Amino acid sequence: MSSENPTALRDQFAALSNLSPFFRLIWQTSPYMAAGNAILRLASSAIPLGMLYVGKEIIDEVIRLINAGGGNASYLWIMVGLELGLGVISELNSRGITLLDSLLGDLVANRTSVDLIRHAAQLDLYQFEDPEFYDKMERARRQTTGRTVLMSQVLSQVQDIITVAILGAGLVAFSPWLILILVVAVIPSFLGESHFNQQSYSLTRSWTPERRELDYLRYIGASDQTAKEVKIFNLTGFIAERFQALSDKYYQANRHIAIRRAGWGILLSSLGTLAYYGAYVYILTQTIGGLITVGTLTFLAGSFNRMQSMLQSIMNRFSRIAEGALYLQDLFDFFKIQPTIVSPPNSRRFPLPVSRGFTFENVSFRYPNSERWAVRNLSFHIAPGEKLALVGENGAGKTTLVKLLARLYEPTEGRILVDGVDIRDYDLKALRGNIGIIFQDYIRFQMKAGENIAIGHIESVGELPSIQQAARKSLADTVVDQLPERYEQVLGKRFANGVDLSGGEWQKIALARAYMRNAQLLILDEPTSALDARAEHEVFLRFAELIEGKSAVLISHRFSTVRMADRILFLENGQKLELGSHEELLAHNGQYAELFRLQAKGYQD
Secondary structure, eight states: OOOOOHHHHHHHHHHGGGHHHHHHHHHHHOHHHHHHHHHHHHHHHHHHHHHHHHHHHHHHHHHHHHHTTSOOOHHHHHHHHHHHHHHHHHHHHHHHHHHHHHHHHHHHHHHHHHHHHHHHHHSOHHHHTOHHHHHHHHHHHHTTSSHHHHHHHHHHHHHHHHHHHHHHHHHHHHOHHHHHHHHHHHHHHHHHHHHHHHHHHHHHHHTHHHHHHHHHHHHHHSOTTTHHHHHHTTOHHHHHHHHHHHHHHHHHHHHHHHHHHHHHHHHHHHHHHHHHHHHHHHHHHHHHTTSSOHHHHHHHHHHHHHHHHHHHHHHHHHHHHHHHHHHHHHHHHHHHOOOSSOOOTTOBOOOSSOSSOEEEEEEEEOOTTOOSOSEEEEEEEEOTTOEEEEEOOTTSSHHHHHHHHTTSSOOSEEEEEETTEEGGGBOHHHHHHTEEEEETTOOOOSSBHHHHHHGGGGGGTTOHHHHHHHHHHHTTHHHHTTSTTGGGOBBSSSSTTOBOOOHHHHHHHHHHHHHHSOOSEEEEESTTTTSOHHHHHHHHHHHHHHTTTSEEEEEOSOHHHHTTSSEEEEEETTEEEEEEOHHHHHHHTSHHHHHHHHHHHHHHO
8 A cells, every 4th residue: 555645644634624613513503412412422431441440349359259268248249239330321321322413413414404505595696507516516415414423423532532541541550551552553554544535535526527417317317307208218228328337437436445445454453453462461461470460450451452442443433534524625615605696785775666667788798608798788778667578589698688687697797777776786685576587497396386386475485365366367276276285285296196287287387476476577588488379478468467567578489479568679699689669670670570470471371
């Protein structure tokens, strides 16, 4: 085996600094459980020495009584009773520690998961579109589980160190050489474990993208969302073989480390065994020479054996703790990622109501790591109560424009105003609270029908009248009325007794979300694309009637639908090509008019 890499060892010691915030998290989760756990472990750390000493006294007393031909055995029975008491206390403490470890570990894992969900929700949308960010989030997500093990390891480590210190005091009084033999024997094994733990961590970290791919292949190979395509296109073999090839590659890399770790572990741990028997022989010769009693022999042999075992365990556990602390760094690194789109200090209150409208001033935007402008030099105005339709081919910048309006992205150039004030000056939560958006790729949440609707204004999740009113507006009530448990019915097939809906029925549920929010600007980003032209026209017509007095942005590929808007903005390559009412654009006889006539001709044919 190559010599231990000092940099890797330094990394492991440096990673221990992560334990401080980790235990601060544990303490904040439940101070009482954390304190109770510490007290029980502290008490348990002194019990081994007490048991060994009482055992020594029992053996010496038995030998004394044998040599004396009998006599008063009251001291012997006192020691036996004391040993029994220590055994009972040890068992009770052990059970209590196991219980607190389990309960506290679950609470910490739950809290970490909640913190991760909340933190991820604060981050910017563009960050979720970055593969490197996804790797960081995946590594962090893996740390929300299994932290119970790290917590127990660290607490057990502290407990064993205290026990070793107490036992060591007894050994030092007899012979300091025994302590030196122990330390020398366990160091090689400790260095070996540290070396291979670092290699395992490096392998796992470097394979984060591949592990995400394995998780993805596992998902698409056995999911209700992909089952149709997998069957129709006979993808089972392709997915399984790709998973097999990638997983085998990881297995081979991990196998190489595991075999070397096992081989060197056997060799190095043998040193500890040799050291123990060397010390054992020394203690036996001292006993035979009459320098110590048989009871002292058992005490020293037991102390040395337990210390040797504990030191080995401490050294090996240190490597696992250091490894866990290295992984813990992934969690804390994720929490250090901060959003750039935030409310400014002393942010302005959002106007209620909006009196002058929404304005784009020379807005340009391009996505991170992209040279192409998604939106370029865009200027237009949405008046209060106005219905604006966005038209253009795929990739024209329609959805990007909507995301800029909701401040999911920041303009690369230019600015967006609400009542003449840059939207970056307003409170972010208030801004988004006054803009309701239903995207074309809306999520079909595997939740109750009422919850699916309440998502539009989640603060109203328990307010059934508001949910029912929104359902009536979107015609989702006709869907819900046919469900066995109506608003309590779980939608989707992922959970027991779930009921799936057709595309059109899901869209009515999604549209109801828009009506849940008392927003001043409502945006429909092609959420009705699965409906036929007549149904979509009826939905938009009803939408226009129900939001009378509010501003709205409608996105659709169907010109027969967008003609009901007050004005139509035709986008091409992220730039404003034409802007005006349906009649004005037809009279202009530009590209809008040409595409409108082509689409109308298609319906006539």
